[in-house]
Amino acid sequence: MKTCIHRKKTRSVFIDNVQIGGNAPVVIQSMTCTDTRDVKATTLQIKQLENEGCEVVRVAVPDEEAAASLLHIKHKIKIPLIADIHFHYRLALSAIKNGADGIRINPGNIGRSGLLKIIEYAKERQTVIRIGINSGSLEKNLLKKYGGPTASALVESALNNLAFFQEAGYDAIKLSVKSSDVITMIEAYRELSKKTDFPLHLGVTEAGSLMNAAIKSSVAMGILLHEGIGDTIRVSVTGNPVSEIGVAYGILRAMGIRKIGPDIISCPTCGRCEIDLCKLTQEVENKVAGMKEYLKIALMGCVVNGPGEAAEADIGIAGGRGYGLLFKKGQVIKKVKEKEFAETLLNEIHSMVAERKET
Amino acid sequence: MKTCIHRKKTRSVFIDNVQIGGNAPVVIQSMTCTDTRDVKATTLQIKQLENEGCEVVRVAVPDEEAAASLLHIKHKIKIPLIADIHFHYRLALSAIKNGADGIRINPGNIGRSGLLKIIEYAKERQTVIRIGINSGSLEKNLLKKYGGPTASALVESALNNLAFFQEAGYDAIKLSVKSSDVITMIEAYRELSKKTDFPLHLGVTEAGSLMNAAIKSSVAMGILLHEGIGDTIRVSVTGNPVSEIGVAYGILRAMGIRKIGPDIISCPTCGRCEIDLCKLTQEVENKVAGMKEYLKIALMGCVVNGPGEAAEADIGIAGGRGYGLLFKKGQVIKKVKEKEFAETLLNEIHSMVAERKET
Numbered sequence: 001m002k003t004c005i006h007r008k009k010t011r012s013v014f015i016d017n018v019q020i021g022g023n024a025p026v027v028i029q030s031m032t033c034t035d036t037r038d039v040k041a042t043t044l045q046i047k048q049l050e051n052e053g054c055e056v057v058r059v060a061v062p063d064e065e066a067a068a069s070l071l072h073i074k075h076k077i078k079i080p081l082i083a084d085i086h087f088h089y090r091l092a093l094s095a096i097k098n099g100a101d102g103i104r105i106n107p108g109n110i111g112r113s114g115l116l117k118i119i120e121y122a123k124e125r126q127t128v129i130r131i132g133i134n135s136g137s138l139e140k141n142l143l144k145k146y147g148g149p150t151a152s153a154l155v156e157s158a159l160n161n162l163a164f165f166q167e168a169g170y171d172a173i174k175l176s177v178k179s180s181d182v183i184t185m186i187e188a189y190r191e192l193s194k195k196t197d198f199p200l201h202l203g204v205t206e207a208g209s210l211m212n213a214a215i216k217s218s219v220a221m222g223i224l225l226h227e228g229i230g231d232t233i234r235v236s237v238t239g240n241p242v243s244e245i246g247v248a249y250g251i252l253r254a255m256g257i258r259k260i261g262p263d264i265i266s267c268p269t270c271g272r273c274e275i276d277l278c279k280l281t282q283e284v285e286n287k288v289a290g291m292k293e294y295l296k297i298a299l300m301g302c303v304v305n306g307p308g309e310a311a312e313a314d315i316g317i318a319g320g321r322g323y324g325l326l327f328k329k330g331q332v333i334k335k336v337k338e339k340e341f342a343e344t345l346l347n348e349i350h351s352m353v354a355e356r357k358e359t
Numbered sequence: 360m361k362t363c364i365h366r367k368k369t370r371s372v373f374i375d376n377v378q379i380g381g382n383a384p385v386v387i388q389s390m391t392c393t394d395t396r397d398v399k400a401t402t403l404q405i406k407q408l409e410n411e412g413c414e415v416v417r418v419a420v421p422d423e424e425a426a427a428s429l430l431h432i433k434h435k436i437k438i439p440l441i442a443d444i445h446f447h448y449r450l451a452l453s454a455i456k457n458g459a460d461g462i463r464i465n466p467g468n469i470g471r472s473g474l475l476k477i478i479e480y481a482k483e484r485q486t487v488i489r490i491g492i493n494s495g496s497l498e499k500n501l502l503k504k505y506g507g508p509t510a511s512a513l514v515e516s517a518l519n520n521l522a523f524f525q526e527a528g529y530d531a532i533k534l535s536v537k538s539s540d541v542i543t544m545i546e547a548y549r550e551l552s553k554k555t556d557f558p559l560h561l562g563v564t565e566a567g568s569l570m571n572a573a574i575k576s577s578v579a580m581g582i583l584l585h586e587g588i589g590d591t592i593r594v595s596v597t598g599n600p601v602s603e604i605g606v607a608y609g610i611l612r613a614m615g616i617r618k619i620g621p622d623i624i625s626c627p628t629c630g631r632c633e634i635d636l637c638k639l640t641q642e643v644e645n646k647v648a649g650m651k652e653y654l655k656i657a658l659m660g661c662v663v664n665g666p667g668e669a670a671e672a673d674i675g676i677a678g679g680r681g682y683g684l685l686f687k688k689g690q691v692i693k694k695v696k697e698k699e700f701a702e703t704l705l706n707e708i709h710s711m712v713a714e715r716k717e718t
Contacts, residue, residue: 135671149671180624180657180671182613186585206624206659209640214570215609218577226545226582238625238640238658250574254541265539265565266597281568281597298539299597300565312494312508312539 005257008228010199013128013172016080016101018056020128020174020232021199025258026225027232028248029201030241031058031084036066036073043076045241050079052245053260053292056232058082058104067094074099082130089114093121102128107161108137119170128172131165133158134205135179151187154179158192173198174232178205182220189224199231206236213237214247221251246289259294262349265313266299275319275338277301283342293353297345298327315348317341328352364616367587369558372487372531375439375460377415379487379533379591380558384617385584386591387607388560389600390417390443395425395432402435404600409438411604412619412651415591417441417463426453433458441489448473452480461487466520467496478529487531490524492517493564494538508538510546517551532557533590537564541579548583558590565595572596573606580610618653621708624672625658634678634697636660642701652712656704657686674707676700687711 012022020027030049034041036059046057061067061083074081082102083095087109095103103122107115122129135149138157146153154177165173175198177188185204193200204220207213217235224230233251235244252258266281281299288297298316311330318325324341326333328348336344371381379386389408393400395418405416420426420442433440441461442454446468454462462481466474481488494508497516505512513536524532534557536547544563552559563579566572576594583589592610594603611617625640640658647656657675670689677684683700685692687707695703 183615206626206657208623208625209637209644211570211573211606212609212623214573215577215606216613218574219581219610219613222578222581223585236626239637247570247574250571251578254575254578256542264567264571266567267565267595278568278598285568298565 005226005255006228008193008197010197010231011171013174013199015056015082015128018080020056020201024231026230026252027055028053028245028252029056029058029082029232029234030054030244030248031060031234031236033239033241034059036060036062036069039069039072042069043073046073046077046079046081048242049245050077051290052242053249054079054245056080056082056102058084060084061091061095061100062086064091064094067091067098070095070098070100085110089118092118096121096125096127100127102130104130104132106132106134106137107164108133108139108157112164115164116168119165119168122172123170126172128174129165129170130174130176130201131158131161132201133161133175133177135181135184136205149179149184151177151179151184151191154184154188155191155195159195162196162198171198174201175199176201176203178203180204180206182216185220186223189229190227193229200229201232201234202230203234203236207238209238210243210247213244214250217247218251218254222255225251225255225257253294260292261294262288262291263294263296264288264299265296267301274321275301275324275341277319280317280319280341284345287342287346288349291349291353293356295349295352297349315345315352317345364585364614365587367552367556369556369590370530372533372558374415374441374487377439379415379560383590385589385611386414387412387604387611388415388417388441388591388593389413389603389607390419390593390595392598392600393418395419395421395428398428398431401428402432405432405436405438405440407601408604409436410649411601412608413438413604415439415441415461417443417593419443420450420454420459421445423450423453426450426457429454429457429459444469448477451477455480455484455486459486461489463489463491465491465493465496466523467492467498467516471523474523475527478524478527481531482529485531487533488524488529489533489535489560490517490520491560492520492534492536494540494543495564508543510536510538510543510550513538513543513547514550514554518554521555521557530557533560534558535560535562537562539563539565541575544579545582548588549586552586552588559588560591560593561589562593562595566597568597569602569606572603573609576606577610577613581614584610584614584616612653619651620653621647621650622653622655623647623658624655626660633680634660634683634700636678639676639678639700643704646701646705647708650708650712652715654708654711656708674704674711676704 010021032045080101083100084104085092138149142153179185204216207216235247237244296313298313300318316327369380391404439460442459443463444451497508501512517534538544563575566575594606596603655672657672659677675686
């Protein structure tokens with residue numbers, strides 16, 4: 001796996017102990033879909049997100065009861081906690097008071113006097129604030145000026161609000177300019193990245209259910225990250241957010257930006273395939289799910305591309321009729337019967353990972 | 360939905376009646392995973408692919424019996440049929456004789472004298488040939504020269520073979536330089552596109568199971584198509600190829616390249632969500648699956664971004680507590696009870712589509 005990404009150098013902020021921007025790796029975020037007032041359910045979901053590799057989590061704080069819950073949630077989780085605030089500046093103050101490591105505000109729906117109160121309190125605690133511009137809630141004057149939530153309208157909103165925060169003496173800030181339209185989103189971040197060096201949080205908003213969200217986010221973030229734009233990402237899925245994390249790592253792994261988790265390459269089982277590759281792929285994928293070590297694992301169904309591809313992988317099986325060849329770093333290790341493919345491969349994977357940890 | 364793609368102008372070829380390259384839309388291809396000798400199973404899978412919107416289909420032709428099947432398959436399907444040939448040039452001749460509209464060869468495993476025989480016969484029938492270079496089966500001298508299947512090695516192989524075909528007087532050709540490594544694949548197509556104007560078939564090879572393949576293909580094709588590179592695409596999935604088509608359309612829709620099928624935007628059900636949005640999204644997605652009309656449908660769970668986003672969509676629901684507002688092109692049509700969301704929305708969608716067809 002190679003990369004040819006030159007990430008744009010941005011300022012950095014720290015959300016608790018997690019650095020975003022500067023020379024930090026691209027950070028993966030998510031957001032709970034539980035009722036934040038339900039401490040037990042929210043904590044459980046955050047722990048599931050942590051297990052998948054989520055690095056920063058955001059929770060909705062629609063009322064004071066939700067803000068009060070943060071105190072209890074914060075003590076039970078390991079990753080930094082961000083409060084998502086809309087409409088009421090007081091909720092931001094309560095969230096910070098109750099331990100939020102960062103807050104996300106949508107300045108389009110909080111008045112300037114409220115923002116000043118948030119800034120004042122955030123200064124005391126050095127709470128990172130994301131100015132989260134969203135195509136669905138742009139200021140009316142900008143919608144009028146640009147005739148709709150265009151990329152330039154999103155960028156102007158972000159920069160106006162950033163200037164307001166900087167004038168008020170605050171710069172522990174990251175920015176986002178999300179749109180549900182992939183091309184608008186790409187153009188907005190590209191323009192914003194040219195005009196500021198504050199760290200950028202990438203996301204396609206309202207991206208739909210898992211597969212739609214994966215496609216839209218992969219296209220949008222792929223293009224931007226390839227241009228060096230983006231310091232933290234969130235894949236938004238309608239449904240359980242735990243599934244967002246695998247997609248996010250998949251994008252970063254495909255780009256060669258972060259080598260975390262197994263990279264399984266497997267051929268599309270054409271009419272030449274002589275083994276049950278779908279079954280093998282599912283079995284191996286399930287067994288290595290959650291593995292954090294980067295390994296390129298090749299599962300090849302035929303002799304045409306199999307040996308060549310498997311030789312490029314850390315480990316692989318090239319299957320023939322009822323048997324296969326197990327490769328490790330290009331060297332044939334042994335001949336394996338088809339029914340022993342998964343077990344043999346998984347045993348080898350576990351010893352490779354164990355060896356790495358020893359050295 | 361907008362686009363900012365300026366597609367690179369390429370030569371065009373016709374696979375039966377489907378134009379690839381030139382000013383044609385980006386064409387969506389797939390490949391069966393059935394045994395091509397099983398005419399019934401292969402025809403059934405091709406019909407399923409056609410129903411999903413597949414525009415060109417490829418089948419493996421590993422032996423003469425498979426080549427003979429093409430005659431029977433070809434008569435039962437509507438879309439152009441391509442034969443995938445490895446090792447034996449005679450299989451290409453048989454496939455063309457039996458009605459293949461195009462063939463894909465991997466010149467790395469067919470000798471030059473065999474290629475000349477293929478060219479001679481293809482000339483008579485004007486059969487389009489894809490020179491399909493693959494990182495897993497590059498010529499040994501190139502692997503040695505470049506130290507592995509690098510982007511430049513893939514491109515040199517494609518151009519060498521293209522020159523051989525052109526010297527032999529044949530140019531009904533498209534090219535592919537597939538790699539299982541996303542960045543290598545991107546670099547290879549980018550370099551190839553600079554050096555030739557023959558139409559390009561994009562694909563990440565051995566991309567894995569559905570979600571992995573969707574992520575890798577979306578990243579890779581997203582970046583290339585955004586740069587104007589690519590005339591036809593195939594998303595390779597380990598598993599039923601029918602699932603490839605939705606991903607391919609999803610990529611093109613996200614890029615604003617082809618407006619086919621419903622674009623569902625739905626918010627990520629945060630703690631503010633007051634309706635069962637997951638259920639609604641699943642229900643609506645299932646009901647509109649297979650719809651070919653482009654419509655932007657917004658399913659929003661709360662009052663924060665809902666009304667704004669839904670106003671941008673062709674039609675949408677912004678849900679509150681137990682009720683929602685149905686929008687059409689930014690205008691509120693009616694207030695709807697939560698349990699009637701899906702039915703009301705689907706009825707409206709069907710009348711919108713019917714109205715469009717009348718005008």
